[in-house]
Amino acid sequence: MEEVGVIDLGYNSIRLSVFQRLSQNSFRTVGSMKDFTRLGDGVDEGGEIKEERIAEAENVLSKFRSVLERRGIEEVYPLGTSAFRLARNGEEVAKRLSRSLGHDIRIIPGEEEGRLAALGSINSLPFTDGVIFELGGGSLELVYVRGREMGQVYHFPLGALRLAKVFKNQESIRKEVRNYLYSLPSWLPPTVVGSGGNVRSIGRFLMKIGGIKFKHVHGFQVPSSQIRSLNKTFWSMDEKEIGALPGIGQERSVTVKSAILVIEELVNLFDAPTLTISEFGMREGRVMKAEELSxxxxxxxxxxxxxxxxxxxxxxxxxxxxxxxxxxxxxxxxxxxxxxxxxxxxxxxxxxxxxxxxxxxxxxxxxxxxxxxxxxxxxxxxxxxxxxxxxxxxxxxxxxxxxxxxxxxxxxxxxxxxxx
Missing domain, CATH: 1.10.3210 (Hypothetical protein af1432)
Known part of the structure; x- marks a missing residue:
């Protein structure tokens, strides 16, 4: 079966996913590799992607290149997201990293990132109307879905790592989040779906403490009351304590507090009884063709x-x-x-x-x-x-x-x- 590689060069991490495409909207995930390079560290103040981060990314992409070549994968989609869009040297860094990878990195606009993420969720979860959001390290994308068709995409600089670095306390983060979210059109959707690394980690944590034996969180639904309670718990803990929690890990301890706050604001805004977690996002959406309406x-x-x-x-x-x-x-x-x-x-x-x-x-x-x-x-x-x-x-x-x-x-x- 034909294999396809998708590389997400994100604000917080770089991940390679390899898929076997089975039909226009279905596939098998062969495996993935990830490294927390934090390319977006420091770019929010109008800065540049740092040299040490670039060097680390070059090393990671060289490893990815070796894997792709050994498996004979020629169809590769490297996608640069918010860190490249924000940084003054984003285009220059993309060209440099492309040489390490052996494939051209394409910097995609926020709207396309949101559409690809939404497509991954629409074609892997059974709902008809709702709002899909993907919470990354540098940005938040939201898509309104009616009749399983995507509508307007909204793109905000509300990524979990960015918020954690720029703002120092819960009150200032909440104010920043509300300044953007309150500009959204009024709607009470029957379903709210969330994706992204922090969303998945929160889902894994809740399943583990609940004694639930599933190994994956795709399609897992979390009551909004539990999200509000978890927000209070996380903000009463320091990074070391959070990093020791099952399903979270030290790498996510830096971002999960700002992430749960954004999620709480979203479920409150949409008056959602539950949050449905999707493990499929932009990478999976890239190997799909269009919304499956039935x-x-x-x-x-x-x-x-x-x-x-x-x-x-x-x-x-x-x-x-x-x-x-x-x-x-x-x-x-x-x-x-x-x-x-x-x-x-x-x-x-x-x-x-x-x-x-x-x-x-x-x-x-x-x-x-x-x-x-x-x-x-x-x-x-x-x-x-x-x-x-x-x-x-x-x-x-x-x-x-x-x-x-x-x-x-x-x-x-x-x-x-x-x-x-």
């Missing part, structure tokens, strides 16, 4: 991508048969995934289905829905208990899930080659 097609795209990667014909007929009997799309998905594992030679495809969903990122679904699918799979061979639901962060009726598990087991054994 929610059912969104779901099918990612199911088909999974079966294609596993080398199995997509068992949509089994999906539909299971959905018809149970009245549940999620039971249909459990049948689909279990059947793919069965055809791939797994001795226990139902346990494989459960473990895959817990350990891996599966786009196209909210985390609560993936939790139910995982439990339907687990319930085929094991008696479900309340603690199984708690470990995945949901409530549910054990008997109802167990009934769906029986149907999934019966149909997969009755139709080992699919329903014909």
């Amino acid at each position: 929610l059912s097609k969104l779901r099918d795209n990612w199911l088909e991508a999974f079966s294609s990667f596993m080398g199995v014909r997509p068992p949509f007929d089994l999906f539909l048969e299971t959905e018809k009997i149970t009245g549940s799309e999620l039971a249909g998905m459990a049948s689909f995934l279990s059947h793919v594992f069965m055809e791939s030679g797994w001795e226990d495809p139902f346990t494989a289905c459960y473990e895959y969903l817990v350990e891996s990122l599966f786009p196209g679904f909210m985390k609560r829905d993936l939790a139910l699918v995982a439990l339907i799979c687990k319930g085929v061979n094991k008696k479900l208990r309340k603690k199984d639901f708690t470990k995945l962060g949901i409530d549910g009726k054990i008997d109802k899930v167990a009934e769906m598990s029986k149907v999934v087991k019966t149909l997969n054994k009755r139709y080992p080659l699919g329903v014909y």
Whole structure:
């Protein structure tokens, strides 16, 4: 399968992501590499990207170049963001770093950065109307979405690292954030989606302290009340204390306090009951073509991508048969995934289905829905208990899930080659 490399040269970090493109809006993430170079350190006062930061970035990009060449990846998209836009020497540094990488770095405008980030979220999460924001180190982008189509993009210099460096206390940061956000058009969207490194770290922290066993935060929904409480907690701690928290780490300890404050202001402004976290952003959006307007097609795209990667014909007929009997799309998905594992030679495809969903990122679904699918799979061979639901962060009726598990087991054994 063709591999594509996308490099995000950000204000706070540089990251290479390698993807296998499967269709116009779906792919498999092969892996990624990241380094906190902090190219944007000092550029906000009209300054230049510092020589020591440039030298560090050259070293990082030389390593990326080696990886790309060894894997034979020719389609590479290096994208320079806010640090390059703000710095007096941004164009000069981009040319210099391009020589280290062996590919031309393109400095993209804030509007394009916002659109790419929004595209990554739209095509990997099932919602129709809402606001998507990406909180980076140097800037904040927001996109209004109606009917799964992107509208106006708003771009503000409210990145978490910039705010942490320029402003010294919570009150001054909050004032700066409100000065920009209160210029936004009035709307109370049904969904607010956030992406960016600090957003993901906050999600991981909340899942860990909540005892939730998922390894990825994509589609995880955080109550706004929890965000407000977390803001108070973080601002009562110093960087060393925050860096020791699970899921945060020392590198994020510098920025997570300003990040949670921005997030709190956003959920307050939009009166959002929850924040939905997206692990897909600008890099993922760069390998997509356009918004997927159909929610059912969104779901099918990612199911088909999974079966294609596993080398199995997509068992949509089994999906539909299971959905018809149970009245549940999620039971249909459990049948689909279990059947793919069965055809791939797994001795226990139902346990494989459960473990895959817990350990891996599966786009196209909210985390609560993936939790139910995982439990339907687990319930085929094991008696479900309340603690199984708690470990995945949901409530549910054990008997109802167990009934769906029986149907999934019966149909997969009755139709080992699919329903014909």
